[in-house]
Amino acid sequence: MTDTTPSRPLGRLVVIGVGLIGGSCALALKAAGGVREVVGVGRTRRNLDDALARGIVDRAYALDEAWTAELRDADVVLVATPVGEIAPMLRRLAGHLGPATVVTDAGSTKEDVVAAARSALGSRIDRFVPAHPIAGTEHSGAAAAFSTLFRDRTTVLTPVPETALEATATVRSVWERCGAQVIELDPAGHDRTFAAVSHLPHVLAFGLVAQLAARPDAETLFAHAASGFRDFTRIAGSSPEMWRDIALANRGALGVALAEYRAMLDELARAIASGDGATLDRVFTQASAARRRWQQGAALPKPVDR
Amino acid sequence: MTDTTPSRPLGRLVVIGVGLIGGSCALALKAAGGVREVVGVGRTRRNLDDALARGIVDRAYALDEAWTAELRDADVVLVATPVGEIAPMLRRLAGHLGPATVVTDAGSTKEDVVAAARSALGSRIDRFVPAHPIAGTEHSGAAAAFSTLFRDRTTVLTPVPETALEATATVRSVWERCGAQVIELDPAGHDRTFAAVSHLPHVLAFGLVAQLAARPDAETLFAHAASGFRDFTRIAGSSPEMWRDIALANRGALGVALAEYRAMLDELARAIASGDGATLDRVFTQASAARRRWQQGAALPKPVDR
Numbered sequence: 138m139t140d141t142t143p144s145r146p147l148g149r150l151v152v153i154g155v156g157l158i159g160g161s162c163a164l165a166l167k168a169a170g171g172v173r174e175v176v177g178v179g180r181t182r183r184n185l186d187d188a189l190a191r192g193i194v195d196r197a198y199a200l201d202e203a204w205t206a207e208l209r210d211a212d213v214v215l216v217a218t219p220v221g222e223i224a225p226m227l228r229r230l231a232g233h234l235g236p237a238t239v240v241t242d243a244g245s246t247k248e249d250v251v252a253a254a255r256s257a258l259g260s261r262i263d264r265f266v267p268a269h270p271i272a273g274t275e276h277s278g279a280a281a282a283f284s285t286l287f288r289d290r291t292t293v294l295t296p297v298p299e300t301a302l303e304a305t306a307t308v309r310s311v312w313e314r315c316g317a318q319v320i321e322l323d324p325a326g327h328d329r330t331f332a333a334v335s336h337l338p339h340v341l342a343f344g345l346v347a348q349l350a351a352r353p354d355a356e357t358l359f360a361h362a363a364s365g366f367r368d369f370t371r372i373a374g375s376s377p378e379m380w381r382d383i384a385l386a387n388r389g390a391l392g393v394a395l396a397e398y399r400a401m402l403d404e405l406a407r408a409i410a411s412g413d414g415a416t417l418d419r420v421f422t423q424a425s426a427a428r429r430r431w432q433q434g435a436a437l438p439k440p441v442d443r
Numbered sequence: 444m445t446d447t448t449p450s451r452p453l454g455r456l457v458v459i460g461v462g463l464i465g466g467s468c469a470l471a472l473k474a475a476g477g478v479r480e481v482v483g484v485g486r487t488r489r490n491l492d493d494a495l496a497r498g499i500v501d502r503a504y505a506l507d508e509a510w511t512a513e514l515r516d517a518d519v520v521l522v523a524t525p526v527g528e529i530a531p532m533l534r535r536l537a538g539h540l541g542p543a544t545v546v547t548d549a550g551s552t553k554e555d556v557v558a559a560a561r562s563a564l565g566s567r568i569d570r571f572v573p574a575h576p577i578a579g580t581e582h583s584g585a586a587a588a589f590s591t592l593f594r595d596r597t598t599v600l601t602p603v604p605e606t607a608l609e610a611t612a613t614v615r616s617v618w619e620r621c622g623a624q625v626i627e628l629d630p631a632g633h634d635r636t637f638a639a640v641s642h643l644p645h646v647l648a649f650g651l652v653a654q655l656a657a658r659p660d661a662e663t664l665f666a667h668a669a670s671g672f673r674d675f676t677r678i679a680g681s682s683p684e685m686w687r688d689i690a691l692a693n694r695g696a697l698g699v700a701l702a703e704y705r706a707m708l709d710e711l712a713r714a715i716a717s718g719d720g721a722t723l724d725r726v727f728t729q730a731s732a733a734r735r736r737w738q739q740g741a742a743l744p745k746p747v748d749r
Contacts, residue, residue: 271669291667326663333655334668338675340711341647343730348707349639350733357632359737361597362640363577367738368674369644374734377727381720388715395712399705401654405646406701409694414687421683424649427656428680431665432673 147172147212147311151204153226155179155188155197158243158270159217160282163193165315168284176211177279178204188279205233213311216242221382224253227265231257234264239304241266241311245331246386247295247324266308267295267324269331270317275374288316295324325390332390337398339380340391342373453478453518453617457510459532461485461494461503464549464576465523466588469499471621474590482517483585484510494585511539519617522548527688530559533571537563540570545610547572547617551637552692553601553630572614573601573630575637576623581680594622601630631696638696643704645686646697648679 150166152159155177166172177194179185185197198204208214208230216226223244234240240258244250247267254265270292274281292312296305309319322330349358384391401420408416456472458465461483472478483500485491491503504510514520514536522532529550540546546564550556553573560571576598580587598618602611615625628636655664690697707726714722 271667293667329660330663330667333658333664334672338651338672340715341651341708342675343727344707344711345644345647345704346730346734347726348704350729352639354635355733357636358639359733359740361577361599361636362737365678366640366644368677369648370734371674372671373730374738375731377724377731380727381723384715384723385718385720388718392712392715395708395715398651398654399708399712401650402647402701402705402708405650406698406705409646409690409698409701412691412694414691417687417690418683420653421649421686423656424652424679425681425683427661427665428652428676431668432680434665 146170147307149174149176149207149211150311151176151178151207151211151214152194153178153214153216153230154218154222155184155194155279155282156217157274157277157281157286158272159215160188160191160193160279161272161284161286162215162217162243162270162311162315163188164191164282164284165287166311167192169314169316171311171314176204176207178207184279188282191279191282193279193282205230208233208238209235211235211238213307214238214240215311216240216244219379219382220244220246220249220386223250224257227253227257231259231261234261237264239264239266239307241268241308243268243270244386245269245335245383247293247327248389249386251295251297251324262297263299263301264304266300266304267297268308268312269293269295269327270312270315272317277376285316287312290317292317292319293327294319294321295327296321297324328387328390329393332387332394336380336383336387336391337394339372339375340384340395341398342370343377343380346370346373452476453613455480455482455513455517456617457482457484457513457517457520458500459484459520459522459536460524460528461490461500461585461588462523463580463583463587463592464578465521466494466497466499466585467578467590467592468521468523468549468576468617468621469494470497470588470590471593472617473498475620477617477620482510482513484513490585494588497585497588499585499588511536514539514544515541517541517544519613520544520546521617522546522550525685525688526550526552526555526692529556530563533559533563537565537567540567543570545570545572545613547574547614549574549576550692551575551641551689553599553633554695555692557601557603557630568603569605569607570610572606572610573603574614574618575599575601575633576618576621578623583682591622593618596623598623598625599633600625600627601633602627603630634693634696635699638693638700642686642689642693642697643700645678645681646690646701647704648676649683649686652676652679 150172163175174195177188177197188194189197250267272286272290312319456478469481480501483494483503494500556573578592578596618625
């Protein structure tokens with residue numbers, strides 16, 4: 138499927154949402170000679186000015202300016218907005234695409250994006266390539282972008298049956314030029330996987346910290362929390378808005394993962410209440426062995442959760 | 444309460460269980476000139492030979508040797524065995540203590556240890572000082588011990604009403620000489636606190652990794668797990684036996700903390716199923732704000748969970 142990867146650089150890339158992800162993608166492509174010009178579209182003039190000043194984009198439009206005229210001759214349009222804004226953005230750009238323009242996104246969930254793209258793009262769904270670059274830092278905005286963000290990280294593409302092979306190849310080429318390893322999953326498989334290893338852990342960490350913070354003895358609790366607690370709850374410091382949107386966008390798969398986890402907690406609660414050391418031993422031993430195996434196998438460059 | 448802290452060094456310290464904790468305490472006291480001689484008691488001759496070779500102990504006895512004769516002239520007996528072995532050990536040493544000997548422990552739970560001490564020591568409970576040094580590494584045994592393990596870490600003492608003030612002062616002095624900051628909590632408060640910020644997170648992390656590892660798509664899941672998952676599950680690599688014992692020893696407080704957490708998960712599951720973004724926003728925002736406040740305030744030397 139990668140035999141058709143085009144090696145020629147893109148002419149025009151339009152990045153909608155010139156933040157950490159969109160901005161870093163533009164910088165990486167430029168550094169690799171992979172694009173002739175980048176057009177940025179965003180909510181705030183201030184962030185766009187940062188992007189212009191840093192050479193991330195060559196032209197910049199606020200959302201209330203005439204940016205849609207830039208789409209017809211674009212090779213690729215990257216929608217790098219928060220997950221909750223992808224669907225309205227796809228509706229907005231749908232009538233302005235050129236016949237060869239490929240549209241892609243950078244959202245952390247994929248089934249909802251595919252549904253939104255089907256609805257907004259109609260028969261043009263063949264030129265939409267759903268994508269999820271697995272990278273990020275705790276910073277945001279064009280000022281935080283850097284060209285090596287995606288190096289040795291994974292980008293997941295989730296093409297659907299209608300997706301044109303050469304559209305997928307174009308988007309694969311974009312991310313490979315950014316230094317990413319590109320893999321393909323079906324959208325449901327993607328959402329199930331990331332529900333389990335990313336979205337669920339975030340919900341669990343948010344829930345624990347919120348619940349402890351609401352206790353009357355919260356001050357005492359936090360005063361005695363140590364490094365195990367620090368690592369376990371690091372992801373609870375993430376953006377509430379971003380994770381609310383992801384939880385809602387992936388509510389189907391996340392709900393299933395959460396239900397399975399609650400069943401496990403029911404079993405552990407029963408074992409603790411009844412003094413059933415054998416069950417605790419079995420579960421803890423399975424976990425410890427799996428965690429150690431994974432840590433040893435994962436001594437490769439590790440992506441950062443979005 | 445600390446005005447009576449004795450400044451004279453201990454004569455004889457008997458350490459039962461010459462592992463990471465007991466061995467490091469002996470090394471730290473020796474380095475500080477805080478003890479004249481250390482007697483080690485342990486399960487395996489090999490570990491005792493390590494302790495002798497490293498100068499951690501001056502004499503060493505296996506459990507089936509005549510070690511109880513060393514107790515009568517001991518100033519302090521430190522029971523640094525796994526939590527599950529503290530009770531039988533207290534019963535074993537009860538009849539051999541001198542009139543001035545102070546007994547202490549290093550267990551991660553305290554109400555169960557206090558109950559065991561009352562039962563084993565009877566009226567001698569006044570010279571038993573329950574203690575929990577909050578320190579550790581992923582390594583164990585005398586070979587892993589080092590004199591600075593407790594430096595700038597916290598040791599919690601949980602004296603009961605009968606505890607003699609000078610016994611508490613002696614044990615406080617031991618840990619302060621090791622470099623620890625010593626605080627006092629009542630045993631129930633200790634167990635409630637550590638149930639919430641240490642024991643519960645361990646159970647949650649063990650549960651998640653065990654549950655994911657048992658799924659048919661476990662390979663795919665772990666292949667896509669990133670740094671958020673890595674930090675969230677780090678404590679799931681801990682010793683299953685040690686955490687089984689802690690979960691059982693603290694089952695009362697841990698059961699309460701787990702029930703409260705499951706109620707929070709019920710609320711989050713309802714919000715996710717019904718698309719209730721406002722609830723997710725509220726909980727995630729509370730958590731994120733509390734986590735950031737704590738991280739900023741916790742820029743002090745941080746203890747490591749046991």
